[in-house]
Amino acid sequence: MPNNELKPCIGSSALVPDNDSPTRKYIDASPGCWAVFGQVLAKEFSDITYFPVHNLTTPKPLSIRAYHLADPSNRWRCI
Numbered sequence: 918m919p920n921n922e923l924k925p926c927i928g929s930s931a932l933v934p935d936n937d938s939p940t941r942k943y944i945d946a947s948p949g950c951w952a953v954f955g956q957v958l959a960k961e962f963s964d965i966t967y968f969p970v971h972n973l974t975t976p977k978p979l980s981i982r983a984y985h986l987a988d989p990s991n992r993w994r995c996i
Contacts, residue, residue, distance in 0.1 A: 926950035 933949035
């Protein structure tokens with residue numbers, strides 16, 4: 918059964934689903950926040966009407982990096 922509880926992301930403080938999905942190793946984002954970001958990208962790639970705003974999330978997902986700090990020791994290896 919999925920957990921419908923919202924929890925603040927450790928990087929952006931956005932309220933996101935509390936889950937244990939995979940995350941990006943060098944980005945300080947909670948699993949729920951990374952999952953939502955993946956859903957946004959999937960929507961952009963699956964629906965042509967979203968393509969005009971695709972540059973807001975790519976290249977090298979700048980939008981998620983703007984709100985999530987990277988581990989300083991690995992900053993050159995981020996997304």
